[in-house]
Amino acid sequence: MDRTKPSAILLIHCPDQKGIIAKVTEFLSRHKGNIIDLDEHVDEREKIFFMRVEWELDGFAIAREEINDRFNEEIGAHYQMVWKLHFTGQKPGVALMVSKYPHCLYDILSRYQSGEWEIEIPLIISNHNDLSDIAARFDIPFYHLPINKDNKLAQEQQQIALLKKHDVDLIILARYMQILSGGFIKEYPNKIINIHHSFLPAFPGAKPYHSAYQRGVKIIGASSHYVTTELDEGPLIEQDVVRVSHKDSIQSLMRKGRDLEKIVLSRAIWHHLQHNVLVFKNRTVIFE
Amino acid sequence: MDRTKPSAILLIHCPDQKGIIAKVTEFLSRHKGNIIDLDEHVDEREKIFFMRVEWELDGFAIAREEINDRFNEEIGAHYQMVWKLHFTGQKPGVALMVSKYPHCLYDILSRYQSGEWEIEIPLIISNHNDLSDIAARFDIPFYHLPINKDNKLAQEQQQIALLKKHDVDLIILARYMQILSGGFIKEYPNKIINIHHSFLPAFPGAKPYHSAYQRGVKIIGASSHYVTTELDEGPLIEQDVVRVSHKDSIQSLMRKGRDLEKIVLSRAIWHHLQHNVLVFKNRTVIFE
Amino acid sequence: MDRTKPSAILLIHCPDQKGIIAKVTEFLSRHKGNIIDLDEHVDEREKIFFMRVEWELDGFAIAREEINDRFNEEIGAHYQMVWKLHFTGQKPGVALMVSKYPHCLYDILSRYQSGEWEIEIPLIISNHNDLSDIAARFDIPFYHLPINKDNKLAQEQQQIALLKKHDVDLIILARYMQILSGGFIKEYPNKIINIHHSFLPAFPGAKPYHSAYQRGVKIIGASSHYVTTELDEGPLIEQDVVRVSHKDSIQSLMRKGRDLEKIVLSRAIWHHLQHNVLVFKNRTVIFE
Amino acid sequence: MDRTKPSAILLIHCPDQKGIIAKVTEFLSRHKGNIIDLDEHVDEREKIFFMRVEWELDGFAIAREEINDRFNEEIGAHYQMVWKLHFTGQKPGVALMVSKYPHCLYDILSRYQSGEWEIEIPLIISNHNDLSDIAARFDIPFYHLPINKDNKLAQEQQQIALLKKHDVDLIILARYMQILSGGFIKEYPNKIINIHHSFLPAFPGAKPYHSAYQRGVKIIGASSHYVTTELDEGPLIEQDVVRVSHKDSIQSLMRKGRDLEKIVLSRAIWHHLQHNVLVFKNRTVIFE
Incomplete structure (x- = not known):
């Protein structure tokens, strides 16, 4: 991926369950986030679900500093998720x-x-x-x-x-x-x-x-x-x-x-x- | 992927638009399909969206022979999608x-x-x-x-x-x-x-x-x-x-x-x- | 190497000393052996000389069954060599x-x-x-x-x-x-x-x-x-x-x-x- | 090869003939050159012989500036050889x-x-x-x-x-x-x-x-x-x-x-x- 517009990235893992992808993508979609990259993986021995999803911040309805809380409330807490939120365009x-x-x-x-x-x-x-x-x-x-x-x-x-x-x-x-x-x-x-x-x-x-x-x-x-x-x-x-x-x-x-x-x-x-x-x-x- | 339960696979491409992944995963989820693998790709030069999604047929609410039609009605036709449906467990x-x-x-x-x-x-x-x-x-x-x-x-x-x-x-x-x-x-x-x-x-x-x-x-x-x-x-x-x-x-x-x-x-x-x-x-x- | 004429191969190793290659090639040459492949290697830590030499048997002046003895007499014994002689065209x-x-x-x-x-x-x-x-x-x-x-x-x-x-x-x-x-x-x-x-x-x-x-x-x-x-x-x-x-x-x-x-x-x-x-x-x- | 002593390198090619390796190695050996690396190759389609030979200059009986002439006289001219002579230790x-x-x-x-x-x-x-x-x-x-x-x-x-x-x-x-x-x-x-x-x-x-x-x-x-x-x-x-x-x-x-x-x-x-x-x-x- 070689992009220039600002975007956000969520790296998620949690115990594997039905419907997680749908939940996460519906959350982003409902808040007007355009997904530009999504990849997931299930470790079938450990029964762990992994996901990386990146979406454009332009037009996204949740402010950067509130994304973590809103994601937690609406999804993260319900699926025992561990996640990290990153933003592009920041120089570490x-x-x-x-x-x-x-x-x-x-x-x-x-x-x-x-x-x-x-x-x-x-x-x-x-x-x-x-x-x-x-x-x-x-x-x-x-x-x-x-x-x-x-x-x-x-x-x-x-x-x-x-x-x-x-x-x-x-x-x-x-x-x-x-x-x-x-x-x-x-x-x-x-x-x-x-x-x-x-x-x-x-x-x-x-x-x-x-x-x-x-x-x-x-x-x-x-x-x-x-x-x-x-x-x-x-x-x-x-x-x-x-x-x-x-x-x-x-x-x-x-x-x-x-x-x-x-x-x-x-x-x-x-x-x-x-x-x-x-x-x-x-x-x-x-x-x- | 090395699995034994019967599953279905959709290979999709269409002009890239907002919300496609959410729509497809919501469709599968609503009909009780457990997604076991999802990968997508956007060709940014051609502006084409590609997706492969695989879900378990056990518990899926739509019969095999009706999946194509229902997918077309609810999603495919709305996004100018071209897709192919495959089922595992069939010997070509x-x-x-x-x-x-x-x-x-x-x-x-x-x-x-x-x-x-x-x-x-x-x-x-x-x-x-x-x-x-x-x-x-x-x-x-x-x-x-x-x-x-x-x-x-x-x-x-x-x-x-x-x-x-x-x-x-x-x-x-x-x-x-x-x-x-x-x-x-x-x-x-x-x-x-x-x-x-x-x-x-x-x-x-x-x-x-x-x-x-x-x-x-x-x-x-x-x-x-x-x-x-x-x-x-x-x-x-x-x-x-x-x-x-x-x-x-x-x-x-x-x-x-x-x-x-x-x-x-x-x-x-x-x-x-x-x-x-x-x-x-x-x-x-x-x-x- | 993909050849059809009968040839002989010597695989040799011995303590590294001056002049070994010259001695071996001179031996083969003197007995009318046309060398078709020669590779050598010196392990500089162990001070050991390694060599693989292959020559055509057509025209070679020493009979197959005498090569080992003649090589031993003229060269091998003088350099503490360990060697193996092989002939192509034999099906192991x-x-x-x-x-x-x-x-x-x-x-x-x-x-x-x-x-x-x-x-x-x-x-x-x-x-x-x-x-x-x-x-x-x-x-x-x-x-x-x-x-x-x-x-x-x-x-x-x-x-x-x-x-x-x-x-x-x-x-x-x-x-x-x-x-x-x-x-x-x-x-x-x-x-x-x-x-x-x-x-x-x-x-x-x-x-x-x-x-x-x-x-x-x-x-x-x-x-x-x-x-x-x-x-x-x-x-x-x-x-x-x-x-x-x-x-x-x-x-x-x-x-x-x-x-x-x-x-x-x-x-x-x-x-x-x-x-x-x-x-x-x-x-x-x-x-x- | 990672060496420190001064050495000379000959890169040779010529029409393939019997006995070339023996001739070259005998030349070096006769003039007290210790060969430290030799590799040869025959292009069997073109019938061309290629060789790279490296020997120590310490103790070699021919002065650097005379090697080309002596090699030409004793060997090169007799086999229609084309060669290049290099010395290590020179910074190009x-x-x-x-x-x-x-x-x-x-x-x-x-x-x-x-x-x-x-x-x-x-x-x-x-x-x-x-x-x-x-x-x-x-x-x-x-x-x-x-x-x-x-x-x-x-x-x-x-x-x-x-x-x-x-x-x-x-x-x-x-x-x-x-x-x-x-x-x-x-x-x-x-x-x-x-x-x-x-x-x-x-x-x-x-x-x-x-x-x-x-x-x-x-x-x-x-x-x-x-x-x-x-x-x-x-x-x-x-x-x-x-x-x-x-x-x-x-x-x-x-x-x-x-x-x-x-x-x-x-x-x-x-x-x-x-x-x-x-x-x-x-x-x-x-x-x-």
Whole structure:
């Protein structure tokens, strides 16, 4: 979807029951909302109904700030729904967290600069200083907060303070090589996107390219997921792979992997920014 | 979708207007139809609305044979809709047309025999006798109707007579190496599926592997499409590709291509059998 | 390579040293062997040299049965080489072991029947009787050897006796759902090819499609490997993947996976039959 | 290959004859050259032999500047060979030509800046001024040479003068939206790499995403090739594809295509820089 008129998006899930789609579409229709996109999914094992519906705000009879309440009253409460309401045309604040590898950072900043994504990037946070030059090239404030065993939680408090101060809606771990503490993660549920350099669940943890080489796989991958307190086990948003062979040294696996990583991460970010992603029980529904 | 209860499927398209989804879902809901799958799409350039909706027939208040009329009265006629109604649980009659290459034929018969597809295959038609042994192995009647310049239209009349006699709903050209006449094609609009051995529109016509070799492409493909009177230009249903290199001779392109051909063709057949495919202006909408 | 003249193939590995290629090519050249294909690889971490060289036997000055000795004397012994000598134009005996799933079996028999592979299939062995009809359709002797905890080793002795009797060179586990004992495996080192229904090392063991569904992966795969005593950890020969989404139930993952499994298995078999595969330390070098 | 010691690379082709590999390897061996990589290929239709051989210069008995002559005397002249000699460790001068789309430019400059490629980029040439800011961000001289019907050849003279002045070895058309004249192209045979935004030969010329949309393809691609005087028909170096569906508007095809374009272009550049590419009769042999 590539649209310019303002619209609203509802991401809904609830126990599956008869008539839910009809109820939701009738609600929007009755209040003069023109539906421009609707997709639904039923998880038949879990008996859960999922829906993404987008409608034009022009002519819609309910004011933006009242939609949540009216939807709750008329529908949501009756079906035990959990939902999120989004509006297009708002630029979310996105923070980047990086360490030493520049490829994902460059890729994100290039897209940002080109206007490919409707976002603001108010800051970059890093535990190393290596990439500060790139931040400077793109005129983004860079915060160097070194981390060691002793200062980790204190530095995270600093990070969170910065993120709050800059009103950040989404955090991207662009090859950030630190494990976030549970406390940090709970501040931003389903709002931290990581890129892992393997086709998870294969090769979790550190050094997946070394492991891939040792195992002699014929395909390597990259996986982007929301960060949860279970390391490398958060809900997967996007994965992709590339063929390799015995000719690939660990170094060439890394070289090929870098391209995968940056593309997979950027696709995951795109889906998140489009409000395409619903998370339920550690899995994602991606309405695209 | 892999379900066992009987359900009905509507494939709809019409000029895009406000409120269509609400109208259709309200219609189904009012008549006690439980929607189990709904997907819609708006072609924003053509301003056409597309929809696939599937609902359970158990408890639905309108008898099967009256659904078309009631839908027309209450909705279809008011929105200039074009639609098709399908019911699950009916085994369509499928005819195979082949020439000399066995790989797609084997693949289809293996799936048929394994019960992967809910179909009947009452006959195989061929312009050569080479594959009659395979038909015999799988106990399918095989009709050998040789074709030359002079007898082509007469033989096609024979073919059509056989297809009618066996009540065939779908014709699969499983590497059938004859061009069907316009008259034949018009008898079965969007009911003839062909597999072409290139990633169309590259290399249309005969000998695409030779052309791919000459051009030195790094990727070859296969394309499955509905047959129209424009050779190799019908609506594409499915395509897939595989990497090749300078090491591939024409023979090895053919070898790799055979696997592509059979898989791509079978995916296209699957979509057709699931009633996932809508055709509009030579393009397909595939609701999956 | 798709050739018809008789040729010989040497698959060699040895500690990496200067001048090995020159020595081998000089040896062949001096004895009037025309090299038609040469590929080499150096594993720079292990410092091991690998080579596949194929030359025409027409005009070659050394008789087939003396090549091994002469090569050993003039070169092999001087470089601590391990090598295997193969001749084209010989049809290896291939045994299939299956259980209940027919798709890989059908695929292999179709290729066999079409003459795609230069092999003989003297027998099919199964622990269930479900697929005996397919064997009958293709006129292959089918041995039903049911296996339970108590009779496993005894039945394996039966299987081995059958394999020896039929002079089998290669065993294909075409979704054979039993774990072979170490004793069996040691009889056929790097001569048993299995297909596993996941992109190993993700989801080893049973029920990988269920695990893939639970994990919410965006890609599923299949992996073909030589069987070793470490379950699902043998040297990988070929892997491939296909994209999936939240829309895929476990059943549809299985459906998509079946196509992957049969294609990946057949590619692995092809490489083995072409003598393209060298195994070293649980990894494969695939010269293609 | 990821090595640090200085080495030499020969890219050879000649009419296929017996004993060529032995001759070449014996030559290198006799002069104390340690072969670290050798790959050969025979085009059996054209009867042409291709070879890439790389050996260490440390200890090699022939001085760099004499290798060509000695090779010619001892071997090349006797086999009607055409060859090129390259040395690793030399940074080629690479010029970028761009117009208005920034994605390939950003991608190349990011790799350059990160040290991924061993090159110098002394200048960027553009017929528009839109991307001059990016050049400035990366501190690369930017030459704005607007082109219209009347000044085209004169401006190309300017461009060539700049390229000569900066001693450029490779020209990358990173979505440069002008057709180079034959005169320009002949100055740099197999030294101009273009990225075309379709899976050639499908959709040559302008607006391939519009054509792909109209045709309803299920896969889009990008193709990188050497520029010849036949528009979009030069030898293909690399291609890749991505799946699309009816949901993709032209704009989203473009969005997905941008990622393909930059990755495919960068892979082609990598192969060229590694001296992996041999061109013969409009096709490439890529030794990787």
